[in-house]
Amino acid sequence: MKIRVATYNIHKGVSYRSHPRVHALRNAIEAFHADLIFLQEVQGQHDRIEALYGDEQHGHRNWPKKAQHEFFAGESHQSVYGLNAQYDHGHHGNALLSKYPIEKWSNTDISDHAYEARGILHSIVQTPDTTVHCYVIHLGLFERSRVRQVEALIEAVRHSAPNGEPVIIAGDFNDWRNTLSAKLRKALGVVEVFDDVGSGSSLGDLVRTLARRETAIRPARTFPAALPFFRLDRIYVRGFRVESAEVLHGSMWARLSDHAPIVANLKLVS
Numbered sequence: 444m445k446i447r448v449a450t451y452n453i454h455k456g457v458s459y460r461s462h463p464r465v466h467a468l469r470n471a472i473e474a475f476h477a478d479l480i481f482l483q484e485v486q487g488q489h490d491r492i493e494a495l496y497g498d499e500q501h502g503h504r505n506w507p508k509k510a511q512h513e514f515f516a517g518e519s520h521q522s523v524y525g526l527n528a529q530y531d532h533g534h535h536g537n538a539l540l541s542k543y544p545i546e547k548w549s550n551t552d553i554s555d556h557a558y559e560a561r562g563i564l565h566s567i568v569q570t571p572d573t574t575v576h577c578y579v580i581h582l583g584l585f586e587r588s589r590v591r592q593v594e595a596l597i598e599a600v601r602h603s604a605p606n607g608e609p610v611i612i613a614g615d616f617n618d619w620r621n622t623l624s625a626k627l628r629k630a631l632g633v634v635e636v637f638d639d640v641g642s643g644s645s646l647g648d649l650v651r652t653l654a655r656r657e658t659a660i661r662p663a664r665t666f667p668a669a670l671p672f673f674r675l676d677r678i679y680v681r682g683f684r685v686e687s688a689e690v691l692h693g694s695m696w697a698r699l700s701d702h703a704p705i706v707a708n709l710k711l712v713s
Contacts, residue, residue: 444572444711445686449477450613450678451704452581455484455535456511464699465507465514471699472515472540475706479568480540481613481678483581485511485524512538525550525564525579537564537579537614544569553595555588563599572711575682576604580614586622593623597630607632609682609711615702619673621662633679636688636707637663663690663705669697676705683709 451472456465472480507514516522520540527536527550539545548566555561564579580596582589596612604610610633616623627633638661664671671690678688688707696703 444570446479446570446575446683446709446711447475447477447706448479448481448611448613448678448709449475449704449706450481450483450615450676452483452615452676452700452702453485453511454700454702455486465511468699469515469517471695471704473517473519475704477540477706478542479575479577479611480515480520481577481579481611482512482515482538482540483579483615484535485515485538486535512540516540521545523548523564523566525562527552527554527560527562527581536562537581539564539566539577539579541566541568541577543571543575546574551595551599553592555583555585555591559583559585559588561588561592563596565599565603567603570711573609575609575611576600578610578612578614580612580616582615582617584617586620589616589618589623593626597627600631607682610680611683611709612679613677613705615675616677617675618677619675621674624662624677627679631679631681633681634685635662636678636680636685636705636709637661640685640688663688665690665703665705667697667701668692668699668703671703676702678705678707680707680709682712684712686710 512522512524522540524538525536546567546569551563553561566577568575582592662674662677665676666673686708691704
């Protein structure tokens with residue numbers, strides 16, 4: 444079985460000047476042609492932007508009445524949303540869009556301090572061949588916070604998928620110095636998609652894969668989207684072979700968010 448996945452920090456669906464981008468984002472997300480889409484900074488509600496761009500004069504063209512995760516899901520995907528940050532005029536968090544049935548989901552608060560609300564959105568997805576555990580993550584801006592949040596992520600995966608079940612962990616890790624990958628690999632048996640692209644079952648492939656794992660993983664550059672330099676966004680998998688992975692670059696993506704999206708094609712390991 445093959446699964447196409449994507450991860451994308453959508454910057455709340457607005458530009459830095461608070462101009463709405465939700466319709467263009469929905470078109471872009473549809474263009475992923477992905478079965479599973481891991482989204483960060485998704486707004487479930489934003490009264491100020493809706494009041495400005497979603498009034499009767501605009502015919503609701505610029506800011507939909509639906510929550511963003513429901514709007515992006517459309518008719519083709521199911522969606523779940525984990526509220527992390529709440530404020531007077533709305534709230535935002537992580538979301539998962541899935542072409543497969545979502546049997547169960549939960550959102551765990553892993554906020555490390557009062558100024559950054561963070562969570563782990565865990566969804567149990569039933570594909571035609573197997574159950575897949577999906578975790579949407581957006582870690583904090585401070586390294587000490589990220590270390591503690593990754594420890595919470597490891598504990599969450601160990602508790603919810605303890606028997607080696609297929610796992611996909613994706614999101615904005617803010618891990619620009621790449622200090623967390625080795626811990627995740629060792630604790631959970633995951634690989635990052637750009638470390639594992641094209642790895643196969645031959646002896647030569649195995650030797651090359653093991654050699655790569657003795658060195659630091661080099662995730663893709665995804666931030667800022669206009670000229671990516673920092674390696675912030677990741678997709679970690681267990682129980683899958685990575686057939687391809689790419690960062691989507693170009694002027695269109697630079698206009699939509701400050702992060703560039705990652706798309707990967709996976710094959711279930713039988």
